[in-house]
Amino acid sequence: MTGTDRFFCADAARIRGDSLAGTAPRGAVWVLVEYRGGWPSNGFDGLDIAPEVKAHVWSAAHAVRARILLVRRLARPRPDGPGRWAVLHYERNGAYRQRWGTWTRDEDLVEIADALQNPGQLDHPPVVLVCVHGQHDICCAVRGRPVARALSERWPNLVWESTHVGGDRFAANVVLLPDGVYYGRLDAASAVEVVGEHLAGRVQADHLRGYTDLTPPQQVAVAALLARFGPAARHAYTVTDTTRDGDDWRIRVELHAPRPTAFDLTLHARHTAPSRLTCRGLAPHPTVGYEVTSIKSV
Template identity: 75%
Template sequence: MTATDRFFCAEAARVRGDALTGTAPRGTAWVLIEYRRAWPTNGFDGIDLDPETKAHVWAAAHALRARILLVRRCARPRPEAPARWAVLHHETSGAYRQRWGTWTRDADLLEIADALRTPGGLDHPPVVLVCVHGQHDICCAVRGRPVARALSEHWPNLVWECTHVGGDRFAANVVVLPDGVYYGDLDADSATHVVEEHLAGRIHARHLRGYTDLAPAQQAAVTALLARYGPAGRHDYAVTGTSREGDVWRIRVELHAPRPTAFDIEVHAHRTPPHRLTCRGPQPSTSVAYEARTIRPV
């Protein structure tokens, strides 16, 4: 295969028109570990770390279903500066909690287990992650790095490059934490606009993959409301009811501002034809797409 006919999953997904909606993986807790050496294909699992420390951190994260991501700054840090770690929580109340620490030796990372069990502070700014994990999927590096550079120029203290966040074919992917909001199909210009709007409390349907505290059909319902009625804050909409009959979901969503309003949204799920969904995966596979068919104010 030559450079001109090489397969790129993100390009193929755009040609097919793959839907972003409802593709944010579930999760409300994350562990970030700054790791300045090369990132292996399998991220945290593959780094050179004391086995007992690694097992302890993994077990603590697994108990809370927390995702572990390796991170680094786009700009090269000072050699003498210690690496950082963080535990981020998105609580059901909507509160965002963070606890940060530093590490210079493997054993310092044992603090992560304690941080996962205790609430963090509420006074931290959000974290903006850009997946650039080229060892996992080349599209993440090719499309993610220009986005990371552009965002770092605007928000150098908020933005980190990170390992695989899921959805290679939607690169460039940006995740805002602990908000738990996934964006995809971004370039440098669109990412700058999306993050600027997000930080101002305005989430748009365009480029939105979903909210990580919601199931895929629920994500599709909220995205449909944002598409019809315009951008809204992260917690302006709340899912208050969900039922399912086969491939049809009925989602009730309430709008808290500017005045209380409820909507019933019918979301249809269907399995797509098999396609190559990642650059590294040669075998075609299917995915489930979610489409909001009707929106009815209650």
Template identity: 65%
Template sequence: MTAERFFCADAARARGDALPGTAPYGLVWVLVEHHAPWPANGYDGLALEPVTKSLLYEAARAVRARILLIRRHGRRPEDAGPRCWAVLWFDATGAHRQRWGTWEREEDLALAAAALGAPGDLGHPPVVLVCAHGRHDTCCALRGRPAARALAERWPGLVWECTHVGGDRFAANVLVAPDGVYYGGLDAASSVAVVEQHLAGRVHAPHLRGYTDLVPAQQAAVAAVLARYGPAGRHDYTVTGTTRSGPHWLIRVTGPPPHATAYDVEITAHRAPPHQLTCNGPATSAAMLHEVTSIRTG
């Protein structure tokens, strides 16, 4: 008898795995358009000219930037002309910066490495990245590509498929950058609704994994405030205080002026029972959960 195939996103939904507090930390992203099939380990697995590959890798590592391969939804020839690269910077003021360029020869990616030391440009719309990295995890392709198709039909200039962004079991995963907002558990319809609201300045809690400038407990606290008091802009709520005693956290989240209401969110962190968390990795792991125990007006 053939064993039933395991899909990590199906298992996560059956368990009711919590989304808040699961966004990986990050403030800088490097995007490299690549039309050929993506290796399972993304940029690291590309057979690029070694000196340039190492130059970009080391420049990214120096500023803790993440390198993601990107492509537009739909098949394209591997030699379809110049490809894009971009560097995206998060700024807590909301003045997010981007720098875009193109590359034809592999040596051209040195320009992306140099851009990591530049200030970047203002005025670009956010980039919508949908993880569709099937060689890394099956669910990222099965759930990510339909979401990418729906989003690309709605916003063709903003949407890219990308390599692994983390949290395979929450596919479809969408990262809006350089806003630094992770959404998960999406499908074609919900992804369009979520991104539409995001672009209109309303972050909703139900599909929110977290803000990438915050640690997991802070992410969970902001998501809890959004869930109770309604959607808000990306920078409307800020974390203004954090204390911790063992597994117990007290996070102060302050709302926008003129009222600037403060909310004290108590959170307890604990490990979930071990489960297989990815399609392609049979080993079990115990995910960290951040349970909100109370929200009080400060």
């Protein structure tokens, strides 16, 4: 690369062949704050709001390991009226709970702390987030914005632009909440197909980064089964056992329908050579990928 060339982490990851599966960050609770102004590179932490309000919300979110994301609608001009906030809970039994509110003053955001302690309602539609956070990583903006436009045209009431969701090198990234499902390397056409299938109850292996309630090797195991046997509902597969021996893993996964079946998958962890993983990060870092070496029904 010459001094005049610009480094794009998503292009580099494609050239290296970085694996998508197993790269969804862990999480079961998310806080969304609609913010229509410019987004700081560090998202909510960088907002110019009352310090005591920010500290209160951050402390409450940290206590339950919730992630705080800034969001906005794609519509131009920006909508008037109060901004919205939401607390989204994923529960392992398949229940998805949401609580929504509005804010016009910084002090209104303290309600988020109470919402984090109350699961919320079950009857809200899903949320589709598209990372477009160019201040954090240019690939997220360049690749994310066309995806956000395409999805917003198809599902205007579900789609939000979002700050950094993790995995810049896999842009464009889309997150389905409260499902806790990450997809990556999307473009406008593939995003509409993947999200449409997901909303219809069919999770595809293509573009799947993983489920946020699972560890990386567990995510890889489920993705391998989806790739072999075809799309399935979000909770069609359940990880029931995980054992590790050094760099080797055995994951047992149960399929609930059309008939109960259990699979044992063996995986081997491979450590990659250090590489630049983000557009802004100059220091190279290694990653860990997981190769599925066998799949056996039991």
